[in-house]
Amino acid sequence: MAILEVNNVVKNFGGLKVLKGATLSVNKGTIVGFVGPNGSGKTTLLKIIFSLLDSDGGSIAFNGNDITGLSSHKIYRQGLSFAFQLPRLFLRMPVLDNLIIAARQQHGEGLLRSLFARRAWSNQEEMLADKVFQTLNFLELTHLAKNNTGELSGGQRKLVEIGRALMADPEMMLLDEPAAGVNPVLGKKIYQKLRILCEQGMTFLVVEHKLDMVLDFADWVYMIDHGKIMLAGPPRDVIESPDFYTTYVGEKNNASS
Numbered sequence: 001m002a003i004l005e006v007n008n009v010v011k012n013f014g015g016l017k018v019l020k021g022a023t024l025s026v027n028k029g030t031i032v033g034f035v036g037p038n039g040s041g042k043t044t045l046l047k048i049i050f051s052l053l054d055s056d057g058g059s060i061a062f063n064g065n066d067i068t069g070l071s072s073h074k075i076y077r078q079g080l081s082f083a084f085q086l087p088r089l090f091l092r093m094p095v096l097d098n099l100i101i102a103a104r105q106q107h108g109e110g111l112l113r114s115l116f117a118r119r120a121w122s123n124q125e126e127m128l129a130d131k132v133f134q135t136l137n138f139l140e141l142t143h144l145a146k147n148n149t150g151e152l153s154g155g156q157r158k159l160v161e162i163g164r165a166l167m168a169d170p171e172m173m174l175l176d177e178p179a180a181g182v183n184p185v186l187g188k189k190i191y192q193k194l195r196i197l198c199e200q201g202m203t204f205l206v207v208e209h210k211l212d213m214v215l216d217f218a219d220w221v222y223m224i225d226h227g228k229i230m231l232a233g234p235p236r237d238v239i240e241s242p243d244f245y246t247t248y249v250g251e252k253n254n255a256s257s
């Protein structure tokens with residue numbers, strides 16, 4: 001069953017046609033890899049899905065509801081999160097506080113309401129604390145909980161950002177190059193965590209240039225080129241397709257010419 005349906009999305013930046021009718025769908029409980037050469041429109045499409053950019057045509061449905069043009073906030077409330085596009089990490093605060101703040105933001109309204117019922121309030125605080133610690137534990141960050149986030153490596157910070165996004169219990173997460181600039185061991189660990197979350201029912205649409213990660217972790221892959229989806233299928237079929245090779249080699253030839 002499709003949880004996300006992107007239908008014929010068009011985007012122009014001035015005279016530049018960046019998306020020329022991009023169509024894709026993501027099934028619930030899967031990791032979908034989104035690949036394509038530099039500048040082919042991947043980040044632009046993720047931003048349009050999450051309403052960080054307006055499109056010039058097309059529609060997007062999440063869980064069967066039309067979310068085209070809804071505010072990012074409303075989309076987030078519906079259970080779709082964009083991991084590295086949430087308000088920035090507080091680098092001078094401990095990892096723990098970054099997660100607590102994200103959890104409080106998520107549950108803020110409930111907290112205010114329950115201020116009048118102290119018992120409910122303390123129960124909720126306890127539940128939040130449990131959730132924060134469970135998440136830190138799951139992401140293997142517990143030993144870093146009290147470290148300032150700025151002291152962490154790039155990969156560990158990405159895990160913290162994923163942890164913050166998890167505070168909202170999203171059904172689906174968009175990720176733009178989660179393993180970029182991350183050492184290969186941690187990069188693999190990030191994907192292993194996504195896989196576990198996926199087995200628990202979450203869904204991911206992930207832009208990724210690292211083909212080994214795509215091969216190992218994606219259930220399905222879309223390749224975009226010049227703003228149009230050119231290939232779709234299981235990772236090995238897409239990556240071994242002659243068109244995949246030409247697209248990437250073509251890009252390299254263009255870049256060097």
Ligand SMILES: Nc1ncnc2c1ncn2[C@@H]1O[C@H](COP(=O)(O)OP(=O)(O)OP(=O)(O)O)[C@@H](O)[C@H]1O
Binds near residue numbers: 013042
């Ligand atoms: N705000 C903007 N204004 C004008 N042009 C833009 C803007 N954002 C992106 N572009 C252009 O749109 C095209 C697609 O960019 P996009 O960032 O979506 O590519 P991408 O597939 O994510 O590339 P990469 O793999 O390098 O991240 C590029 O030509 C880019 O220069």
Ligand SMILES: [Mg+2]
Binds near residue numbers: 042043044176
């Ligand atoms: Mg990009």
